[in-house]
Amino acid sequence: MTRVTTTWATHGTTSDALGALAAEGATGALSGERGIVYLSAGRVVHVESAFTPDLGALLTRSGAVPPDGWWDAVDRGGTQHRVGHRLVDSGRLAAGALEVCHLGALFDAAYFVLAHDTRARRFRPGAVHWLGPVRSVPVDVVVRESGRRRELLDRIWPDPAVDTLPLARVPGTDSDELPGRRGRTLAQVDGVRTAAEIASALACRTYHTLVELRRLAADGLVRAAPPAAPPLPPGPEPRAVAWDDPDTALLRRLRDALEAL
């Protein structure tokens, strides 16, 4: 099925490389600077990025699936690349809910991979994600939507550093009358956490969190923390939320690396 292809490597950006792979109907994993795009027969089936919480984090933190249930599905379905199917077959999640959540995570991660559209690093032909088939999206739709999101975010506040750096409150600002989600988002800004960590803590989609964070930045309430932050940042309640589950992104990368051996 899988043909070895090299034309992707001639393109200067990840989005152009994806376009070339889509035209060839390629299957495999394309690594960019900020994440990995999984293709099947030229369509995007999954995207992951360390800058967004993955599907497991979204499902377990929102309470939609208990952590035990998620890890059970990963254990039983991971080696056959059928984790998504296991979740649905075991009755833990409706197929529609899984698809909606999966698409959310896919476009969230794609935004990060394609907003920083540098040359793709590597293509692993035939590589399949352990989640298994859920939904697929044409490459051009993913590229177009990522660009549109970047424009929407830049229109609110044109500072992409908010997306990736630790965030801090601007001292001496008043934040009393903020509407629901923006107030909850601001409460998570502690000088240490990044947008991805805040999204994960709120069990909220990363793009929605980015919209709120850029609005907070535009209002002068939040800014990207300086890179050389002091060892004890002056956040109001550092680590107020218990961080009791394993680092899923790290475990996922370990698993991928082991499977690739």
Add this chain to the structure above:
Amino acid sequence: MANLETSLKECLSSIDGATAVALVDYTSGMALGTLGGGKDFNLEVAAAGNTDVVRSKLRTMEHLGLKDEIEDILITLSSQYHMIRLLKGRGGNGLFLYLVLDAGRANLAMARHQLRRIENELEV
């Protein structure tokens, strides 16, 4: 269990007068799934436009200090009803179902009831 495709199909097949349906993310304006519509009714455009309706209403409620949540929004045209139903979901997933109904054939109360049932299968 129903997946996204079958949920959308169910909207068109089980709701009297339904001619088009879309599941839309109102933070980005993107349609996650669409069904029906056709040449004379571009659902992608309708999805993006109705995102502005939802956002505008949410903003108005913020200004008014209303803590309530929107269940649905009904737009009545002379020959069509457009129904916007916000999915609840934990953590507020920012999605709505957009349903176009033929006013001559639709039963609004029934449509609302059925949409609520279909929506349950998509909520996380």
